[in-house]
Amino acid sequence: MKKIVIVDYGLGNILSVKNALMLFEESVFISSNNEEIESATHLVVPGVGSFNEGIKNLKNRKLDLSIQKYFKSNKPILGICLGLQLFFSSSEEFGNHNGLDLIKGKVVKIKKNIESLEKIPVIGWKDLQLDDSIIHLDKRNQATFYFDHSFMVKPDNLESIKGYYIFDKIKIPSFIVHNKFIGCQFHPEKSGEIGLNLIRQFLKL
Numbered sequence: 001m002k003k004i005v006i007v008d009y010g011l012g013n014i015l016s017v018k019n020a021l022m023l024f025e026e027s028v029f030i031s032s033n034n035e036e037i038e039s040a041t042h043l044v045v046p047g048v049g050s051f052n053e054g055i056k057n058l059k060n061r062k063l064d065l066s067i068q069k070y071f072k073s074n075k076p077i078l079g080i081c082l083g084l085q086l087f088f089s090s091s092e093e094f095g096n097h098n099g100l101d102l103i104k105g106k107v108v109k110i111k112k113n114i115e116s117l118e119k120i121p122v123i124g125w126k127d128l129q130l131d132d133s134i135i136h137l138d139k140r141n142q143a144t145f146y147f148d149h150s151f152m153v154k155p156d157n158l159e160s161i162k163g164y165y166i167f168d169k170i171k172i173p174s175f176i177v178h179n180k181f182i183g184c185q186f187h188p189e190k191s192g193e194i195g196l197n198l199i200r201q202f203l204k205l
Contacts, residue, residue: 005040012046047082084183105155145186
């Protein structure tokens with residue numbers, strides 16, 4: 001029987017994520033309990049906010065240890081927005097901060113050209129170019145998702161990047177797959193049918 005646990009560390013749009021998950025499974029729990037997190041069959045780490053506050057909240061509640069243990073068990077994890085970034089080694093958001101260091105790489109600010117008409121934070125719908133992965137988002141290798149972010153991940157292993165969009169001629173890594181870790185810089189729970197399709201496939205892992 002599946003047990004889907006959403007990690008509650010004080011940041012994130014947890015209820016909308018739960019509602020999306022419950023379209024497919026009834027056993028969805030919001031928890032900050034270490035034992036519940038470690039016993040989950042599927043773990044979801046959402047997040048909206050700054051990296052330094054997110055990692056501080058995880059460590060203060062000792063949730064970092066449970067997430068690291070769960071990650072090493074190679075059970076499915078879905079990291080959304082800030083919940084993706086926290087798995088990286090470090091971030092330069094509001095200073096330099098160490099992350100969970102489960103995916104080697106760093107989180108850096110998105111930069112634009114001085115003359116660019118693009119806006120930061122990036123808010124709205126973006127077309128992703130997709131590569132094959134354990135999650136198949138669209139047969140055309142392109143799909144549109146909803147974003148709200150100012151920082152981007154830069155994994156050391158470029159092969160883990162399974163989706164990106166173009167911002168000022170720069171590729172913004174937006175869909176990361178590492179073993180059974182699925183990382184979305186976008187918000188699948190706010191991205192309509194294609195986002196729900198991602199969640200559906202994640203729950204089948």
